[in-house]
Every structure is written in structure tokens, then in C-alpha cells.
Amino acid sequence: PYIYRKLLSCPDRTEYDFSSVRYCISGASALKPDLLEKFEKEFSTTIVEGYGLCETTAVATFNQLHRDRRPGSIGTPIEGVDIKLIDNDGEEAPPGEVGEIIIRSDYIMKGYLNRPEATKEVLRDGWFYTGDLARADEDGYLYIIDRKKDMIVKAGFSIYPVEIERLLLSHPSIAEVAVIGVPDQVHGEEIKACIVLREGAELTLAELADYCRERMARYKCPRYVQFYKQLPKNPSGRILKKKLRQISGLEERN
Template sequence: MACFLSQTQIYTGGKVVVTRKFHPRDTLKIIEQEKVTTTFMVPTQFNVILELPDKDIYDVSTIRSLVTGAAPLSTRTKEQVIEMFQCDLHEMYGLTETGLITNMKPRDALRKVRCVGQPFFYMEMRIVDERGHDVPHGEVGEIVARGPLLLRAYYKNQDTYNDAMVDGWFYSGDLGRVDEEGYLYLVDRKKDMICSGGVNIYPMDIEEVLHSHGMIREAAVIGVPDSKWGEAVMAFVVLKEGEEMTEADVIRYCKAHLAGYQVPKSVQFISALPRNPSGKTLKRELREPYWIGQEAKI
């Protein structure tokens, strides 16, 4: 996404500052020294910047707009980012296979919670059920899209491509819903949904609550095997530097903000979540140890 967005600067004779490695303090220094006007960061990068005790000593007033994507931005983080940078914030949703699909414009950034905006003019998007039929506004279904940037094939993997493409539409594997104004809300990855006691549980709902806690930097929720319920909710929590919490503390907080069936049955504290180069959490790596020897797939 960052590469796509930097093309505008290149085409208009602007300057693009590229760093070898992300470091929160160095990023703020570069913004100040180079008078950066636009930058792209994933939620994890915003979170570690917000934790810097000396973040306010850097002049970031040249920033006119920030762009984020790759993973959902929690409401708490979004509010803090806007307060710190005092600029426009665009939250975008897209896939490698489709290019950018939607853009949450700054005027709606805080009005629409957990929303990633409306489709770009060149993209078509639908929300469909298991049979490929459109679902009504407000109902959850799979996000499918098509447009001029659509991938033509997977290298040496035509079968996977054929499974994802149906009648010219790319099936994203993401669950979402669209409101009456045409705004898209991400619900979760289809494969990440937890089925516990016959009830569908969306990890993103639980993660949003965990991210709202002042001591938690980031969190991920998965389903683990359970002999009674089929799957049980488990949370992985990364605390902010210097903070301390117990499993009981986390569960107590969740009970105050979630329905009973959504509350994690167990909590693991880890130093960092596994992520791919684009910043997306690798939940498969979190699930794998718990599903070894199980008949169900992860």
C-alpha cells in the first residue's frame, strides 16, 4: 500500500523518504527534519510511537495526512493518533489481489467506529452469503470485489486462483457488513471466526475491547480446542512497557465490556505478536500449537 501511495509524489516531482527499518523515535525525527507531509503506518507502528514518553518534543506539524491499513485501527488508537498529529487520517482497506478497495475519509474517521469507508470510484464491492447472493444492509457476509487492478493469476498456483475468483469477482476471505450509507465495516477473517457451542464469535470484537485498556499495547484472539464447546476463546496480550496485569485482570475487564460467551477462557502474555512484513498478525502461528493432533483444521 505504501508503494502504491508514494507514486503520487513521484509523478508530481515530490520527495519520497525511505528507511531501511522502522524505529518509532527515528520516524519522528525524520518527519521533523524532512518536513514530511504524508506517511503510511500500520497500527502497530502507531501504537509504539504513542508510547514514547518524549514523543511531544518532535515537530510533526508538517504532516497533512496519515494513511493506515493492513490491520484494523482500534478506536482508542485512532483518537490518540488524530490528537497527536492534528491532521487528516485515512483508513484504507484492500488486498494484494485487488489493490485498494475502500477509503475512510477524514470527515468520517471518528463518526464511524470500526469502519474502513466506501469503495473507490474504480472499484465494485459486494457482501455475499455462502451461495454468492448479496446480503441485506447490516448483515455479515464475505467481501467480494472487482476492478481494473484485479490480479490475473497466482504464480504457479492456478487452482487457488480459480477458487478465489467467481464470475469475475475476487472472494477476499474477509467478513464484513455495509450500512445504509454504503460504508464497509470489517468484522473478521472468515477463517478466524470462532464457533463455540454453536455460536459464532468474532475475535475482532474482543480485540477491540482489549485494545481499549490503557495497559495493553496489542492483543490477538483465537479459538482453541475445547471438549465441551468445540472451541474456547483464548487471548494473547502484549502489555505496554512497565505495565503489569494478571490473567484474572484481563478476564475481569472483558466481563465488564463483553457478553459472557465472548469473554476469553484463558489469557497468555507474550512480548510481541507474530506478524508478516505488511504488519498483519499471523494467527495461524498462534493457533498451531493448540491444534496439533486435532481432526479440525486451523
């Protein structure tokens, strides 16, 4: 999605001929339906969203072209791949409920090199535990919710950062955002929003607070907000939340 946002913001994009580009693939993070629609309209192409990890030999699911494409979904398992969603009790989650994605196939890795404990943690009875949370609809289409380790537990409430991120990204002044949990003595964790504004845009904390309170439950509103010129990313454009947590920890100690 990061690349598609960048291409849409490129001022000279209309000077290039994209007519030979029939299909595009999206992965690494959730693709917002409005971004998909805008890109496909602008470049007259089709984005196919999927999901996979290095441990699953990249691809595990796709919005497959011979089936209905559902914006916001990572599609259904490809041939030879079995997927379950497992709740906190180890039971299979019913349609509509959130569970951890676990995958079984002939393409799963044998293990991490020289890391037996890490391998044992994710490979259990032939299934690979991804650490990603998702829900499935009645037809088996999967929708990513968040990373299990990114979930924020505040005063007993389980809060998915991606839900807050999507809302914040709907603000016209915000270009990028990452929501993380930070330690709090009272609530266990508090919510921090790390924000990059669009070029030339301005946004006060009071304006942002009003925007959030009008659109989400109070307990989901960020307690802390920090503005950045850019967020740390890996080579594929995924925001490095671990790095942001490290930065926040250093700032708190200082």
C-alpha cells in the same frame, strides 16, 4: 495501526516537527476510533483509513476526502471498483448484516502463479472473494468485522475475535492482543487470548476474568489466556494468528 500506536508511545515524539505531515494512511488491520482521535490530536494531522489486498492492486476502498469521514469505517469503493457483501447462502447481505467482501474491477489479479486451484477458489465469475467479513451502513460505508477463517465457532455460536480484541484493548494494562480459536472436544472450539502487557503493568487472570465477565457475554469470555513479551508480526505490523495457532498446537501436544 501498529505504527500509530508506536509513534504515540515514543517518549521523544514532541521533539520532532510534524507540521508538514498533512495526511496519513492506515491499512493492514482495523483502526480503532479512539486511536485515530488520539493520534490526530497529538500530531495535528488527518488519518485516512482504507482497505485493499495485493490481489486487488492494493487499494479498493477509502474514506475519501471529498465525502464524510466515518471513524471505524474503511470507507467506500474507489472509482472503477464494485463491491458486494455476500452471506453464507451466496446472497447479497442487506445493510447492517455481515457478509464476505467480494470485489470486481479492472485491477484484480489474473491469478496466483502456478496455483490454479487456489486461483479457482478466490476468482469466481469475475469477482474476487477476499475472505474478509464486513457490514455496510445505509450510505454504503463499509466496516471490517474479521477474517472469515479467523471466526470461532463455539458450541454453535459464531464469535468474531476482533470484537473480543477491542474489548481487551480497552483495559489500561493491555498493549496488544490477538484472539484465536483452539480445538475443544466439548464445544468444538474454545477462545484463547494472547496478550502483551504495557511496560510495567501487571494483570492477574482473576482480574482479567472479572473484567471480561462484566463487559461481554459469558460464551465470549476467553477460556485460555497466555501472556507474551511480543506477538509474531509480518513486516507491516500485522499480527500473525496462523503462527500463534501453530505455537498453541505445539504447546498442546507437549
